[in-house]
Amino acid sequence: MKITVLGTGGGGRAHAARLLQLGHEVVVGTRDSEVTLGRTEPNFMGIEPFGQWVADYPGIELMNFGDAAAGAEFVINGIDGANAVRVLSGIAEHLAGKTVMDYAVPYVYNPERAHPWPTPWGVMPALDPVDHDSLGEQIQRALPAAKVVKAGVTQEQETVVNPQSVGGGDHTMFIAGEDAGAKEQVTELLRAYGWQDVLDLGPIVSSRGMEMYAHMHSAIQFALGGARFGMKVIR
Numbered sequence: 001m002k003i004t005v006l007g008t009g010g011g012g013r014a015h016a017a018r019l020l021q022l023g024h025e026v027v028v029g030t031r032d033s034e035v036t037l038g039r040t041e042p043n044f045m046g047i048e049p050f051g052q053w054v055a056d057y058p059g060i061e062l063m064n065f066g067d068a069a070a071g072a073e074f075v076i077n078g079i080d081g082a083n084a085v086r087v088l089s090g091i092a093e094h095l096a097g098k099t100v101m102d103y104a105v106p107y108v109y110n111p112e113r114a115h116p117w118p119t120p121w122g123v124m125p126a127l128d129p130v131d132h133d134s135l136g137e138q139i140q141r142a143l144p145a146a147k148v149v150k151a152g153v154t155q156e157q158e159t160v161v162n163p164q165s166v167g168g169g170d171h172t173m174f175i176a177g178e179d180a181g182a183k184e185q186v187t188e189l190l191r192a193y194g195w196q197d198v199l200d201l202g203p204i205v206s207s208r209g210m211e212m213y214a215h216m217h218s219a220i221q222f223a224l225g226g227a228r229f230g231m232k233v234i235r
């Protein structure tokens with residue numbers, strides 16, 4: 001399948017590499033491909049420049065967001081949460097009718113807050129929107145002709161694309177969205193990644209809980225000294 005990953009960050013790279021391994025045609029989307037390929041310094045997360053990384057994955061193409069979305073049959077959104085709605089709104093015509101799997105978290109970095117939460121990597125970002133709305137819902141409203149499925153947001157994407165790397169894969173992946181067919185498509189991809197327990201949380205409004213879990217996920221990870229872990233729903 002022709003799959004486009006919108007986003008050149010660590011999560012987008014994890015999906016792109018795994019999708020290539022699974023035999024898909026993979027395009028990665030970015031703001032400006034020349035600028036992205038011209039970068040020589042690690043980004044703020046300390047990850048190597050995209051051009052260096054992609055040299056190890058011949059076959060992955062880099063295009064500007066709109067062109068990348070236009071040729072896709074299936075889209076994964078990994079655009080920084082604070083900018084995702086604006087970027088996706090601008091390329092809505094290229095996403096119409098398509099399934100968009102969204103794993104972004106609506107983090108606002110360095111928030112001015114009365115009670116900051118210090119973490120090993122700085123102050124915990126704030127969630128915005130939170131509680132009474134979510135990024136997943138905002139994206140679906142911005143893309144009324146696309147089928148948005150929130151998935152993968154409760155995990156590091158390296159674990160999403162390789163669940164067996166944690167606990168032999170015995171943990172749960174959550175999805176939510178309005179379109180049953182799109183959720184089936186996303187579930188099929190997750191199964192190809194290795195997920196055996198995919199729990200459908202229902203409509204896109206469940207993105208609220210999935211995104212708010214980001215703080216709990218971080219708290220557990222701090223307690224584990226940074227180790228990767230999975231969450232299993234026992235029923």
Ligand SMILES: NC(=O)c1ccc[n+]([C@@H]2O[C@H](COP(=O)([O-])OP(=O)(O)OC[C@H]3O[C@@H](n4cnc5c(N)ncnc54)[C@H](OP(=O)(O)O)[C@@H]3O)[C@@H](O)[C@H]2O)c1
Nearest residue numbers: 007008009011012030031078079080081083104105156157
């Ligand atoms: N990494 C993970 O394992 C993980 C896990 C769960 C959730 N998330 C969430 O998923 C989202 C993506 O995470 P990520 O780590 O894969 O990548 P990221 O570093 O958060 O975002 C990378 C992408 O966002 C774009 N971007 C950044 N600022 C922008 C701006 N001002 N305007 C337009 N585009 C902009 C970048 O464009 P360029 O390509 O042009 O630089 C890049 O493609 C985030 O919300 C993150 O919190 C990540």
